[in-house]
Amino acid sequence: MTSYDLKRVIAEELARVENRFDQFGKPERKTVFDKVVPGFGVRSHVSGRNVYILQTRIGGRQRTVTIGNAAVISEAVAKDVARRLILRIELGMNPADEKKRSRSMPTYAQFLEYYWNALSPTWKSSTRTTQTYYRKSYLNNAFDNKFLDEIEPADAIRWHARLTRAAGPGAANRTSEILRAMFNKAESWGYLPEHSNPFNAVKRNKRRKLERFLTPQEMARLGKALIEAREEHLLPATVILLLALTGCRRGEIVNLKWSELSGRRLKLDDSKTGPRIVWLGKNAQTILACLPRKRDEKRVFPFDQKNPGNVVGGFWAQLRTEIGLEDVRLHDLRHNYASYAARKSETLPMIGSLLGHASIGSTNRYAHLDDGTLLEAADRIGEVIERAIG
Numbered sequence: 594m595t596s597y598d599l600k601r602v603i604a605e606e607l608a609r610v611e612n613r614f615d616q617f618g619k620p621e622r623k624t625v626f627d628k629v630v631p632g633f634g635v636r637s638h639v640s641g642r643n644v645y646i647l648q649t650r651i652g653g654r655q656r657t658v659t660i661g662n663a664a665v666i667s668e669a670v671a672k673d674v675a676r677r678l679i680l681r682i683e684l685g686m687n688p689a690d691e692k693k694r695s696r697s698m699p700t701y702a703q704f705l706e707y708y709w710n711a712l713s714p715t716w717k718s719s720t721r722t723t724q725t726y727y728r729k730s731y732l733n734n735a736f737d738n739k740f741l742d743e744i745e746p747a748d749a750i751r752w753h754a755r756l757t758r759a760a761g762p763g764a765a766n767r768t769s770e771i772l773r774a775m776f777n778k779a780e781s782w783g784y785l786p787e788h789s790n791p792f793n794a795v796k797r798n799k800r801r802k803l804e805r806f807l808t809p810q811e812m813a814r815l816g817k818a819l820i821e822a823r824e825e826h827l828l829p830a831t832v833i834l835l836l837a838l839t840g841c842r843r844g845e846i847v848n849l850k851w852s853e854l855s856g857r858r859l860k861l862d863d864s865k866t867g868p869r870i871v872w873l874g875k876n877a878q879t880i881l882a883c884l885p886r887k888r889d890e891k892r893v894f895p896f897d898q899k900n901p902g903n904v905v906g907g908f909w910a911q912l913r914t915e916i917g918l919e920d921v922r923l924h925d926l927r928h929n930y931a932s933y934a935a936r937k938s939e940t941l942p943m944i945g946s947l948l949g950h951a952s953i954g955s956t957n958r959y960a961h962l963d964d965g966t967l968l969e970a971a972d973r974i975g976e977v978i979e980r981a982i983g
Contacts, residue, residue, distance in 0.1 A: 624648075633675040635663060645671035647678050701736040701744060704784065708775045717863065719844075724771060731756060731768045741784055746794035753795045762798030769795050805925045806932050811918060812837075818916045822908075828894045828901075829908035831880060836923065838877040840930030843923055845871070847901045849893040854881060 624646065626634035632649040643663035649656065658678060660671050699707065709728065713721050735752060736744055749772070757765040773792040779785045807815065815837070822830040835846050845864050853860050857878050859871035873881070884893060898904050909923050 627672070630672050630675050630679075632679070633672060635668075645675070647675045649679065649682060651682055698740045698742055699784065701739050701741055702733070704741050704779060705732065705775065708778060712778070727764070727768050727771060731760065731764065732771065735772070741779060742789075744791050746791045749791040749795050757798055762800055766797050766800075769797070805921055805928065807918075807921065807925075807929050811921075812929075814916050815918065818912060822912060826908060828896055829905045830912075831884065832894060832905050833909060833912075833923070833926070834880060835877055837926045837930070838874060838880070839871055840927050841871055842927065843902055843905060847894060847896075847905060850891050851886065851893055852891065854893070 622636060622638050624634045624636045626632070626648075632647050634646055634648065635643055636646050637643050645660040645663055645666070645668070647658045647660060649658075660666075660674050660678075663671075705728075713724070716724065736748065739748075749769075753765050753769050756768060769792055773790060773795070776785065776790040776792055780787055780790060816834075819830050819834045819837075823834075832843075832846050835841065836843065839846070839859075841859075842865060845859075845861055849859065850862075853862060857873045857875075859873065861869050861871060881893070887895065894901065896904055906923065913919055913921055
């Protein structure tokens with residue numbers, strides 16, 4: 594091909610596309626406006642894509658709002674949307690700003706997913722299991738179609754009230770705490786302004802506190818029954834005996850490993866509040882020392898069942914009925930341990946340390962005194978005052 598032929602081919606090809614470019618060399622796009630709805634039109638791009646638009650003045654400036662692809666929605670639907678947009682603009686709303694905002698502010702569902710992916714790997718396995726259950730049951734659809742900053746304190750209060758009626762006060766309290774923590778992260782990560790957490794306005798449901806302490810007679814009855822039961826049910830009976838003697842949580846004893854025993858201490862690798870030390874009394878130390886230990890067995894209580902906690906719970910349900918302690922829960926043994934410590938005039942920080950509490954507030958809940966001890970204290974104080982006033 595000669596240079597003359599090449600120039601001719603180029604000229605022919607340029608002639609074919611010259612109508613697609615304006616005088617500045619940019620591809621043309623054509624807009625045909627409707628004669629009925631002001632500002633509504635169809636914009637045709639060089640690629641062949643057609644979109645419906647609305648061109649109007651917003652805040653003193655000419656703005657263009659894209660309604661949708663003409664291949665997806667009909668002209669009648671697009672016109673209806675255009676009329677609604679015009680009405681909103683006349684009421685002072687700005688659809689363009691709303692669109693810009695929607696790109697920067699996540700919805701509740703989007704942020705919940707982001708929050709979960711970011712933090713759940715750092716949670717304890719048991720915590721992650723529990724939190725995931727509450728998420729699937731109550732959180733995923735809590736605030737559908739709302740942006741994160743659209744959720745107001747009133748929304749949070751109404752949601753908490755509805756969940757209290759539907760799932761109970763405990764579930765409502767737990768899920769509200771999950772969302773309170775999530776919105777705190779939204780503040781610290783810059784999605785929301787400080788002090789804007791809507792769940793700070795939610796008041797926890799008050800729960801009835803069950804104060805059940807064992808009398809000395811009941812303690813003696815329980816101890817005798819556990820010692821006798823160890824002959825046939827060594828593992829569950831010993832677990833419960835240690836719960837009573839240490840104030841530990843069920844999982845801390847059931848999942849105890851030999852490597853965590855160190856003299857008169859249990860150096861727990863994991864607990865509800867993280868790693869902690871449990872100080873053993875001489876009786877508890879003796880009981881552990883007398884337990885059989887198999888070679889290559891890491892667990893102190895090698896239950897055959899997959900969920901040893903349930904095994905212990907089932908054994909306790911039967912035993913407490915036999916000895917007349919039907920209203921005593923396993924966790925009440927922890928309450929009981931704390932109350933005995935309080936009656937021996939141990940300080941709250943000391944009791945908290947023995948129980949492995951992260952805050953003194955938790956210790957205040959457990960360190961109760963029974964009515965008899967309170968009456969004795971009232972009598973002693975009254976006698977001192979009576980002597981003072983003659």
